[in-house]
Amino acid sequence: MLFEELKQRRTIRKYTGEDIPEKLLNELIETACRVSTTGNMQLYSVIITRDKEMKEKLAPAHFNQPTVTSAPVVLTFCADFNRFIKWCDWRDAQQGYDNFQSFFTAAIDALIFAQQFCTVAELAGLGICYLGTTTYNAPQIIETLQLPKYVIPVTTITVGYPSEIPEQVERLPLEAIIHQEKYKDYTREDIDRLYRDKENLAANLKFIKENNKKTLAQVFTDVRYKKEDNEYFSEVFLKIIKEQGFRF
Template sequence: MLNLLNQHRTVRKYTDKPIDSELLTKLLEATCRTSNTGNMQAYSIVVTTDATLKQQLAPTHFNQPMITQAPVVLTFCADFNRFTKWCEQRQADPGYDNFQSFMASTIDTLLAAQTFCIAAESEGLGICYLGTTTYNAGEIIDILKLPKLVVPITTVTVGYPADLPEQTDRLPQEAVVHFETYKDFTSADIDQLYAEKENSDFYKQFVAENKKETLAQVFTDIRYSRKNNEFFSDKFLEVLKKQGFLSVIN
């Protein structure tokens, strides 16, 4: 298992080989064993294999080709709709139309997504996690017909790899692991932790292509700018209000 986890690669190109329905069912069964808040399983997984629906979803993910090429697209959703309906049908008063419940269901959702990814990779499949789902959550809600108290959180494409891509670089462990309490970073720590990334030929070319002075500027000015972050923040907050998770906030 440790070897599997350490060999993870993001797979964006897939063969034409379909995923056997029995295998997909087994992967989803394993996913549904994931740890979750209060054993409420406040998440849902929408499995999309229909070509027309994938074409409709593609623009919501900025037309990344994996969406239409992958045999299976899974949209993992925070879902308090099902649990709320069960409560109401059992003479219980649900109180899950709030931000705390949204956060709990989001955590459940992401745990389930990661379980699926590991299970899929263990069976020789390749996966690609898309961080674009919350950017256009409203449009995805319309396409997948998600009711109130259901919000898409992340999307995973899955299929048999057409090639074996290089592993994406990662920061050294000491950048993300803190023992006992959080140890804040000095300027020297930051220089050391990002040195390998900044000095790689790949990222030097990345900086040059984007006509920036530093790699950090590529992130702040182009990839994840303040303007875009604020725009998509406002957009997603409106989705949460529409879907009923911010009903107690004025």
């Protein structure tokens, strides 16, 4: 069944040398465009990067993750109000989209579009890897891809034919994310129960030891996503959003 196939999905970071035909890639993108979008405005764009030199220019913005230069295709998904604002301006329509609400609306559109692309790409036999580094170094990406005013990169996806199928990473139990009718806050006992399996996985126990930490949570707070890094990249991203034309 389709559900079972989707439940078996994995993030793919290593690819074969086989290229993705332009016809197939365009068909996948066209299919993804059928996803829901705010007011049917389609406030997104995607930059396709195949050129080796361009991928090498993008790599530092993604902390030189090998998947950026080894993937046959790198896709940068952007929140894009540029196109819609130009349409309004050139049709004598007074627009007011240079604000936070508009940016956030476009970001939602772009992320839904990106996820739909990932789903159809995987169903077509391709592998994808989502890069969360896009918003960290948005200024470099904007410069490299020559993104105009009102266009902000929000996520990057590498895509190609898998060269290996890695083990599936863990997920929290369904109980952890479902709330019936109203939000039911978590007790200490709830957190202990819901995170127990995750904390006791051999791979995560090894991760704790390698990083000289006492708990898995400390790996996240002290190593992977540190407070000072979050605050720094927040300032960088907010600044570039404003520089790209959105007023907060």
